[in-house]
Structures are given as C-alpha cells and as structure tokens.
Amino acid sequence: MDPNSESSVIETPLDAALSERYLVYALSTITARSLPDVRDGLKPVHRRLLWAMRLLRLDPAGAYKKSARVVGDVIGKYHPHGDQSVYDAMVRLAQDFALRYPLVDGQGNFGNIDGDNAAAYRYTEAKLTPVAMALMAGIDEGAVDFRPTYNGEEEEPEVFPGLFPNLLANGASGIAVGMATSIPPHNVGELIEAATHLIDNPKAEDSALMDFVSGPDFPTGGVLVDSRESIAHAYVTGRGSFRLRASVTVEKEKGGGWHLLVSEIPYGVQKGKLIEQIATLIADKKLPILSDVRDESAEDLRIVLEPRARTVDPDLLLESLFRLTDLEVRFPLNLNVLDENRTPLVMSLKEALSAWLKFQIEVLVRKSQVRIGKIDDRLELLDGFLVAYLNLDRVIEIIRTEDEPKAVLMEEFSLSDRQAEAILNMRLRSLRKLEEMEIGREREKLAKERDELEKLVAEPARQRRRIKKDLASIKDQFGDDRRTRIEEVPATREIDWSAMIEKEPITVILSQRGWIRAMRGHVALDDAETLKFREGDALDTIFHAQTTDKLALFAANGRVYTLGCDKLPGGRGFGEPVRLSIDLDPEVEIVSLMIARPEMKLLVASTDGKGFLTSSEATLAETRKGKQLVNLRTGAKVAVVREVPKEADTVAVVGENRKMLVFPIAELPELARGQGVTLQRYRDGGLSDFIAFRLTDGLSWALGGDSGRTRTETDLTPWRAARGAAGRMPPIGFPRSNRFG
Template sequence: MTTELDSIIDEPFSSALSERYLVYALSTITARSLPDVRDGLKPVHRRLLWAMRLLKLDPAGAYKKSARVVGDVIGKYHPHGDQSVYDAMVRLAQDFSLRYPLVEGQGNFGNIDGDNAAAYRYTEARLTKTAMRLMAGLDEGTVAFRPTYNGEEEEPEVFPGLFPNLLANGAAGIAVGMATSIPPHNVGELCDATVHLIDNRRADDGELMQFVKGPDFPTGGLLVDDEAIIAKAYVTGRGSFRIRSRIEQVKEKGGAWHLVVSEIPYGVSKGKLIEQIAGLIADKKLPILADVRDESAEDIRIVLEPKSRTVDPDLLLESLFKLTDLESRFALNLNVLEDGRTPGVMSLKEALLSWIDFQIDVLVNRSNHRINKIDARLELVEGFIIAFLNLDRVIEIIRTEDEPKAVMMAEFKISDRQAEAILNMRLRSLRKLEEMALNEERDALIKEKEGLEQLVASPARQKTRLKKDLAALAKEYADDKRRTGHEVAEVAKDLDWTAMIEKEPITVILSKKGWIRGMKGHVDLAGVADMKFREGDEADIHFHAYTTDRIVIMAANGRVFTIGGDKLPGGRGFGEPVRLMIDLDGEVEIVAAMPVAAETKLLVAADDGRGFLTSGEAVLAETRKGKQLMNLRKGAKVQLLKPVADDADAIAVVGENRKLLVFMAEEMPVLARGAGVQLQRYRDGGLSDAMAFKLEEGISWAMGGGNRNRTESDMRPWKVARGAAGRMAPTGFPQNNRFVPPVVKSDDD
C-alpha cells in the first residue's frame, strides 16, 4: 500500500527552491510582464482583444458588457483574477493612458483626475479601428495558433496587423529581476523611420532621430531634454525623459497676471497634482503662490495665482517644476521579448528592425496562404469549365450511372474534389453566362497567383509592398498630429528660498530654558534682559537677523540645526520651545545660535581644547534631526561656535587657567565634520573661549564694565605653535575669561 511518505522527494532545499523559483520567474517574464516586440502586447492584452474579436465587438457593432468580456477571457484564455483582467481592459480604453486606444469604452472608465473606473457590470466596450488593424490577417495564415491553457480553444501567439503598437502605445511592467518601460510615440514618425530603415538597414540611430522626435504622450506636455540626451536613450534602450506641463502666462488688467496649465505630464493624476500644489500653499512652502483653481472641463485648465504682481514668473515656474509633478521623469527601458521567448533590451533601431522582419514574414505567410487558396479555387473552376464543355455528357452520366462520380473522374480525368463539386452544382448555374464568368475568374486567379509568387520570391518586391502599406498607414493617421512639444530647458536648480520670502528685520531671542521668538524689527539688544520671560527664565542668546536668514543652533553634543528666520514664532508672548522645531533632547544644552550663510566662515571648539574651522555650508542642516558637526571625546562638549571675519589670520585661545595662546589660522584644519585638532594643552581645567582676529590689530576687551576698551596690539609674547600651553593673559583681561566676539557685518548693516 502506498503511503504519504512514499511520495516525498528527498532533495536539498536550495536546489528545490531555485528550480521552482526559476519556473515562476520564467512564467512571469514570458507570460505576464514583458511585451512582445512584434505586436507590443502582453498576453493579457492579446487575450482580451482576441476574446472581443470572437464576440464580434467590432467598431461598427454594438457594445457588450465588460463583465461578458472579462468572463470569456478568464474562462477560456487567461486563468487569473478578474480584477487584474478588467484593470488591463480599462487601461486599453483610456485615451490619457494610450496614445491610440485599442478598446472603446462606454460608461465610467476612469479619468485623468485619478478616479477609478466603475465595476465591470456597469461598463460596456467594443474594439477600436486601431485594434482591428492590429488583428488584421488573423484568418489568413499569417501567424501560428496555440492551444489555450485547458486545451479546449486556440489563441494566436501574436497579432500580425500592420501597426507598430510596441512603440506607438508603449508598455510598462515589472517582471522578476527585470522591468520594462516604453513611452508612446507618434505613428506617422514611426512609419517614416521604418521606411528609412527598409531602404537602409545600416542606418544609424542618429539618422532615425531625424524622424522620431522623441516620445509623443497622449497628455501632451513638453519634452525638455536636449537632443543628445534623447538620442543616447534611444541608442542604448535605457534612459529617461523630463516632461514639463504646458503653462501659459496670462496677463490681466492693471499689470496682474496668472498662469494657466493646459497639459500635464504623462502618468500624473490631475487631482493629486492639484492637491500637491494646494499642500504647498497650506504649508507655506511656496509663499509666492497664492491660490490654485481647477477650471477643467473636457480640457485641462489649472489656474495658478501668484502672491502679487511683483512675483517673478520664472522663479514661480522653476519652484513649481522643482516641488511638484508639473515636471516629471519618464523612464525608458526598452526591454521586450524577441520572438515571444527571449527578453532583452533593444535600441530604437533594433526594435524597428525586428518589427520589419516580422511584417515581412507576415506578408510572405499571407501570400502563401492566398496562393494555396487560389490553387484550391482554380481546381474547382477548372472542373466547372470541363463540365460546361461536356454538359450533355455530364447530365447523361448523372442520369444513367449508379456511381456517376467514379465515371466522371475516369472519363474527364478530374479529381475527386472536382467531381464532387460538379455533382453539387445547382441547375440554375448551367447557363452560358456562368461559363463566361468562370473563364474570367480563372484568368483573374492565375494573374493574382503569378503576382503573389513573384512577391514571395522577391525580397525587393516585399520591401516595396511593405513601404506602400506603411505609407497608407501614415496617411490614415495623418490627422492625429504630434501632441508632445520639444523645448530644451535646464534642470530646475535648487531653490533660493530667500527670494520667496519677504525680507523683514527681526530680533531673535533665545531664553536659557530654550524658548525662542523672532520679534519684528531690530530692537535695542541692551533692553532684551528687561523683557518678559516665563517664570524662572531669562534671556540667553539674542541678535539681529532677517526673515530671509537661516538661523543655526549649535548643541553641546556636537549637532547643528537650522531654522528659517521666517519660521520663528512672533514676538508676542514668550515664543515657543525651540525643541518643538528641532529634534534636540531636553538635557542637551544649546551653546550658540546665529544667522549663517553658506559662505560664512566659522570656528568651532570643544571644552577639551579641540577645534577646527568650518563653513556655513557645512553647518546648514534643513531637517529636524540636524546633523553632526563635531565628533567629541568621551565627557567633552562643544564650548563655542563663532563667526570668523574674512580678514582674520590668527586664532586666540584662553583656558580656564587664564593662560592665553595665539597661533596662525593656517595651522587650523578646515573640516565639514570631524573631531578637530588640539588648540591648547591643559594640565587642569579646559578651554574657556576662543576667537579669530587679525594679528596686526591685536585683541580688545572692555575695561571695568564701562565704555572704554583696552587693546593689546603686540601679541608676540603669546604667539607660539598650536597645541602649546600658553602664558598668563595680559593685565586687565576680563575675569570671566571671555573675548569680545568680532562683529561680522552683513551688506545690509
């Protein structure tokens, strides 16, 4: 007796897994995800169109429920989920998805806003003329048929029609380990390029670009890459295209203006695009844009209102292209199945040559099929003519012989098929006029056969015939002009946010407990200490800035954070906790805060005496998490972050032991991030303060808390190499061991 254990196969798990996964991968690649280079269709699309053809859903006929089509497809040809089949059918009917739709839908088949189609029980469909052209010749022996998955029906392996569907409608799919992404193109351009290749198979891809100007998307838009980038993508079969919306500036009375979007990039949902733009306005991420309105009817019309008439239109457009899907990219990955079996990435030339070769095969197969039909018909016509020439004898044989077929075959030397046809003739056919028609038909068939035999035997005639058919195809689609324009434009640059913000003076106040506010105007800093703060809190750091500045906050743990001056809470009340704006733990001390530009020079140092020079570009961090600027030793913390004047050439460092050290700034490394180098050596304590200054001017500090300053211009006693211990500070140096920081003036001060 057989048990379950007898059916267990003992083999390594890795080999079993790899073998089964390979079967799945091959099935996904060849039978689901990649299109065939010959007709540009995946199996599900081919089966959908085939099922609709059998249901006689031609363009002149009536619509049928989509549910009927889907039922036939999954029941006879495609054993997969009904929703996936219906989704494929919906896409074939969407004029914003396909350049030349293959299905004509009635009902809700979705829209460019991103709304989904109605369920298949509510919609109806039939084929388009393009689909019928794609399937033309299926009954003429042009392509092979194969059994369906259950062996009960047959389906074509590929569609033979003269329509470059792969490139005309494009394709997209993800297989196992590979994918495909092919944009749609203009049929007229493809026909011209194909004719050129028929005459000159050695033509390079650059010559083809004289005919194919790039993708031609159903939603229009503008192709903004230069010709070299486009040509390279078509030569390699891989690349990407930048597509921009078509936008017009409309001027109003009084100097006001607005923008009107009439075309959007392919694959972008209009509804999501408007939500995206509205989100920028709501979040104040694009302050120069005031409003967005959707005034679309059948055509797209999106109105964009600027904040004021003084807004630079080019800046607004660049900002929109950078921040929204008004500019998008479409990837080109011309990965297709060659002969329905082998996947590979082709260039534009290779794809067109494969299609040309296939169409030549279709032409030869159709001609041979027609020749066989003519031979079969000629055989019957010859028999009928013999019967008319011997009509009396034929009638006599039929009336007197028990086996008239055999007698006629023997007497007139005709075939069984001819004799059977004669016996099946109707009496009304036995008239002189019919005999004349048979003679004319025979002559016409013989002439047609001779022409077809010449066509089959001559590659030159085949090329001429294909070019003639392509010219007729191009003429049929001549009225459907190119929709996607071409205007070379540079990639949108990183935005200058300060240009979008109204520049206003503010006074930034950061309290010891971490509450921050930005008061309007440049108030007297001497009076900040007298302002109102929360109970137990007081002023800590305060400075003048502008709403266009970026405020850098230095934490004791070595991290730096950036807050836009326009993002600071107003001066009313106590402000807001700065830790709500940045991800900084409550126990970490804030060491410094100041406005910083990308070109600003900075000095950063830790309390263990290590430090380095850096730039504003290195400290600016636009995310809430900030970034690590200084790597600290265990137990150390950042002591200071100070600006460095452009003409500063020396560094002064003072320790908690009141020893002062001066060395040249060129001894300091300039780092974007790091631990730095030892500025001063200590036996006890650590670094108290440091600053950069101009050596020939010396250093100055206030005396006795008054308005008088003291300047130590001769720094030679304290000037040694970096890393020394130094010597006691000059007489009268501040007891708090702090330098007076240099003032770095902006252009506006």
C-alpha cells in the same frame, strides 16, 4: 500510488526544490505576463482581451456590449486570472489619457485623469476601435500561428499580425521577476517615417532615426525638456529617462497681476493628487510665494496657480513648483521586450523597429503563400468546371446512367476527386452559358493574382515596396499631430528657498560703524542727508535694491559674507549692527557692500599692491562665517573692491605715493580665490585705489567741493605701462584723497 504512503514521498534538497519551482514561476511571469512582445507590443492579457472582443463581433461599426461579458469570456476561455485584474487591463486600453491610440472604445465611466476609478464592469460597455482592428488585420489569412488555450478547448493567436506599430505607439510598462519594462508612447506618423527610412536603409545609424522620431509623444501632451543628445543616447542604449514637464503659461490679468495656467500635466500624473500635492505645500507654508491653487477644468484641463503677490518672480515660482511637485517628472525608458523567440532583450529604437519590420515581412510572405494555396484550390475547381462545360452532354449522360458517376468522371476526363465532387454538386442553374463565361473571367483574374503573389514571395524588393505602401496607408488612417512639445531647457537651477519672498523695492543703508537697515521703497539718494544715525556715526553706503537680492559684504581681512535683503532690519530707527548677522570681528573694517548681481565682474585689490578679477558667484557664501576670497600677506588688508563696467578694457591704479599706472585689464587673472598678481610697484606706502574703465572714454574723477563736476583725462599715454610698473604722478587736478571717486 497512495499519496499517504511513504513511497509517495520524494526527498530532495530544499534549495534545489525552491530554485526549480521559483525558476518556473519567474519564467512564466517574464514570458507570459509582464513583458510585451516586440511584434505586436501586447502582453498576453491585452491580446486575449482583444481576441475575445473580436470573437464577440464587437467591431467599431457594431453595437456595444457589457464589459462583464468580455471579462467573463476572457477569464473563462483564455486567461485564468482574477476578473478585476482583467477588467483593469481592459479599462486602461480604453483610456485616451493612458494610451496614445486606444484599442477599446468604452461607453460609460472608464475613469478620468483626476484619478477616479472606472465604474464596475456590469455598468460599462465596450467595443473595439479601428486601431485594434488594424492590429488584428490578417489574422484570418493564416498570417500567424494559433495555440491551444489553457484548458485545450479553444485556440488563441500567439501574436497579432496587423501592420500597426503598437509597441512604440502605445508603449508598455510592467514588472517581471528580476527585470522590468517601461516604454513611453510615440507618434505613429513619426514611427512609420522612421520604419520607411529603415526599409530603404537597413544599415542606417540609430542617430539617423532621430531625424524622424524626435522623442516620446504622450497622450496628455506636456513638454519634454531633455537635450537632443540625451534623448538620442536613451534610444541608442534602450535605457534612460525623459524629463517631462506640465505645459504652464503666465497669464496676465487686468491691473498688472498675473497667474500661472496649467493646461497639460505630465503623463501618468493624476490631476487630483497633483492639486492635493500643491495644496499641501501652501498649507504647510513650504512655498510661501504661492497663494492658491484652483481647478477650473471642464472638458479641457485648466489648473490656476495664484502667486502671493504680483511682484513674485514667475520663473522662480515655476522652478520651485517643478522641483517640489509632479509638474515635472522623469519617465523611464527601458526597452525590455520579448523577441521572436520569446527571449527577453533590451533593444535600441532601431533594433525594435527592425524586429517589427522583419516580422511584418514574414507576415506578408506567409499571407501571400496561404493566399496562393487558396487560389490553387480554387483554380483546381474552376478547371474541373470548365471541363464539365466543354463536355456537358457527356457529363450529364454519365450522371444519369452510371451508378458510380464520380469514378467514371475521374477516369474519363482525368479529374481529381475534388473536381469530380464539385461537378456532381453543381446546381442546374449553374449550367447556363453565362456561368461558363464568369468562370473563365474568374480563372483569368485568379491566375493573374497568383502570378503577382509568386513574384512578391520570391522578390524581397517587392516585399519592401508593398510594406512601404501599406505603412503609408496606416499613416494616412491614424497619423496625427504631435502632442508633446520638445523644448530643451537648462538643468534645474539651485534654488535658495529662503529667498522665496515678495519682490519689493528697498533702499539699503550702511553706516560707517557698520549699522545696517533697509527702508521700504526706493528713497531718493539725494535725500541721504536727512537720514538719522547714532551719535558719532554717519552714512557710509546707500543704494537701491529688491527684497529678493543678495548682498556681498567684503571685509578687510579678505573674507566675503552674504546677506539676504529680505532679512535686513527695517528702516525705523538706526537699524542693527551687521555683525549680528555675520561672524565678523569688531576690529575688522568693512571695505564694501554691494548687490551680488549674476555675471558681475569685480576688481579686488589689497594694500600691498596685489589684485585680481573675480566673479559674483565666487563671492556668495553659504554660512555666517563667510568665505575667504583674498589670501593676504602679513600686514596687508583688502583696500578696494569695485564692480567692473561691462565694456571696460583698461584699469588704473594709484598708490599712496600719488603715482598712477594704467594698463590693459586683460593682464589681470580671474580667480575664485587667491592672492592675485602685482598691480603696481612701491618703494614706500601701498595701494590707494583701483578702477576699471574704457580707454576710449578716458579716466574721470570728481572735482573737489560740492559742485558735483567731474574731470576726464582722455590722453593717458604718459601713464600707460605694463602691469607691475611704478607709474608716475597723476594729472594736474587729481583728488588729494588719492581716490578715483
């Protein structure tokens, strides 16, 4: 038909034509390019590379050959794609930081973990590794089918039959059309133990396999920080992700200094780009607590991270680096593979191992059947040879005298065509007596082997035992220690980036009029009298802190504010009004200022006798406006905020009417915000003070004057009652200020 004639034009709707053609392309991408086969874990390009190298006799014990020769054979005979894409695939098979068990032994520059590219294929050389040979073992024994290559001139295997769990051992990744795959590497010893357990217990639960496969095992090591439950869920569903961190240690230096040493980086992260990423953080001052990054790597990876000062919190620096850089990554799990029918399917760990074991049993049976056929052929010939030896004189006579000896031999001795042909082709040297004995021994040996193979084919139990034995041999040959450690850590904590400052001691000073300052170092609190204040002002609060601490300021209106110690004005002069840093009305009194320590418990009470327990976390505010902590009734205000000692089990409250009440701390609720419960009942006045203590230690208060002495009342039975009682007058000597201290 003339292609230029109108009759050669077929009209069809555009959407139908596009969908038909795109579907063909999509299926080709899914089944013949991007997804690995569950049976050998290889994509077509990798399978063709290894097959071409095998035909080139690039065995582990042999010599290397140029990579260009391999690439040429692959694209010329099996894989009609670009040479660079084929070479890139070959390079990856040779990289020990990309594959847990490399399949290609490369000589020359095959790239490095820094991210440098491999040399051109005209420079590098390669041959197969023992792992690759194990993956192809049995391919000459009729274990798998072959198919014609794209041009029909050659044949290639549809899949490799070897008993090496390559899919999970080396992993795979790929993007097809509408689907993708991402399988991390694993430890082959763990996989074989799980497979052996599955052979003995085909109905074993997925969770049982986690006793053997504890998680991915990446070639670059690192630390897997997910929980066991999270890892197990990913393997059961076939989808999930793993949190992988670099291996980082804190190295102490002489003089009290320290630095971070990175000895392993996450899988798939290029060292050069990682160092560039960290250096950019330093240059842009996005991580001010980090001073420098150095690459001291030689044969072993070694990255040194220097803190800004020795007072920097190592855990904070580490957490920040994990958050801001690729020192922590998430590696996805999407166990999407092609099953035995070339159908894409997301499998669980058990399903993938079961499919692989099923294929290996099929390979074992098929190899056995092929071997039985070969033995039968050999036994047929040996039987013919034995007939010839038993009738040697007659056979020689027939060969010498008959024009058609083959037909006569077949008729006289009931021989087959193959047997007669083999007898006629025998050499004279084979007619010796020793040869007859050798044939007898060979026949006996082959008959015994055939009997064992027939039992193997007929009995599934024997097949399972044989697979287990062969798996144990693979484990002995290729098993090694796990490289990736599994250490469950809490989820990444929230980081206040503004708090990334040098950790230095300071002394916080708050005056009665609300002026605040921070003096460097820990000033002796006994020297507070030497501090200077503005005229008419005096000291209210003084305590030691660190520049990394957060302060909680409690106001009489029930609000609480958060101040960063690093942002407090310096100790020179009188400081600054704290109201410049927070939105606090001038007429509102400051009740208390303290360090907001983690896990700290506080007593909060208002003048109307209401109170409750709260936590340090509940007092942290994000903005200048603070947050409402206490819901006050009209006319009431916050009177007391005190820290609860760790072993406190009792509280004491005293009113303006000088009546004191003691009751268990367990009667107080813990609230993040609220009004609280009634602590003490008053006819007139309100609450004066509130304190927590341990009952066995008794209740102490300071005596008057400058003596510094205290008095302790151990028998508090007269004042003990239920919460909300009126109480009774305090012990003799209780301070006139109605304060516990």
